[in-house]
Amino acid sequence: MSDKRLQLITTAFKLFYLKGVHAVGINEILAESGIAKKTLYHHFSGKEDLVSAVLAFRDQRFHDWLESRFNESNNGADKVYALFDALDDWFNDRVADLLPFHGCFFINVSAEFGDPENPLHRQCSRHKESIRSLIAKQVDMLDIDSSDQENMTDALCLLKEGAITLAYVQGDRDAAVKAKATAVMLLRRECA
Amino acid sequence: MSDKRLQLITTAFKLFYLKGVHAVGINEILAESGIAKKTLYHHFSGKEDLVSAVLAFRDQRFHDWLESRFNESNNGADKVYALFDALDDWFNDRVADLLPFHGCFFINVSAEFGDPENPLHRQCSRHKESIRSLIAKQVDMLDIDSSDQENMTDALCLLKEGAITLAYVQGDRDAAVKAKATAVMLLRRECA
């Protein structure tokens, strides 16, 4: 990947994440990155193409980060708790790679491109699906009925999304702790 | 409230909810409603003022709807299930008052006005707080330890927000059913 291309993506992400896609113009990204307009249109066919590249970039970053957090954790229920501990670090700005917490970029972009058929909206949906798969892998390793595994994954995803929303809209930095407490109750029930 | 003023608010809401605030210009709202620009600026000091009025309008509509759903339901655990049954109706477009489901308007607006200090963002936060209070009232009536009531309210709010996000970003129309299943497990635990 070209140096300039990457620089455009990271700068665009920073601004989009902070202010929203529609609120940030091409020119602002160019001014901030110090890159010429022609170069941008050399690498991307238009703004939408750039947004798509930014989504792909963030998708990878986020996925890699969460996967590494799972890999670092002990087997068993700790794999599940690792999810909420990771979220807690994210919400409280202890993860440099993800930039200061400003909600979930994919939820935010979905809100701006509301039509479910919109390619950008669909890209956000695929990201959520890929994170769900990652969580499902951890649940598969738990000692619970395989018929309950699907339900457990659903519950964890619901708690995760709920925590992100509470943390962002209401500014509740303890949202991950609360979600973890609920997950603990669910797991105790399953393993009892 | 003036006739024209209300008409502007409902038209603006319809467009904002469908396409996002930034994606809809003043002129589009005027064309759609057939109202003159001067009239808009007679009733509102600017676009932001209109957005604020639209938020207040939706806040009331949503609150009243949910409250009536709670009032219609039986006492006890049914009060809690009523929340998820209501969400299920909303997600599947069985609530004419709320317009076809397009996510939570307040989450969407928060995403567009990301700065937590922004007055519109704060207004969204207050809406979530008011809905939480409504839910807390139902939880207070449950037969569980008062020390656990706070936690139960937190859990229900997490599941609610998670369901809305899943339903919107991923288009999962069964999100409310999944959230309800999780809530059932939590309640059984508490009342066991």
Next chain:
DNA sequence: TACATAGTAGACAGACTGGTCTACTCGTGT
């Protein structure tokens, strides 16, 4: 040497933005 590639700087086009303004109409209350 010759040429393609990736880059800079920035003028420019055309459409659209929120918002102001003038000139006018109509109905109501005093």
Next chain:
DNA sequence: ACACGAGTAGACCAGTCTGTCTACTATGTA
């Protein structure tokens, strides 16, 4: 009889938006 508030229609302003274009530079490779 008349003033006033609410409304219409739409021209207009200054600024911003995405995207195109010209003219030029540096670099690496055949």
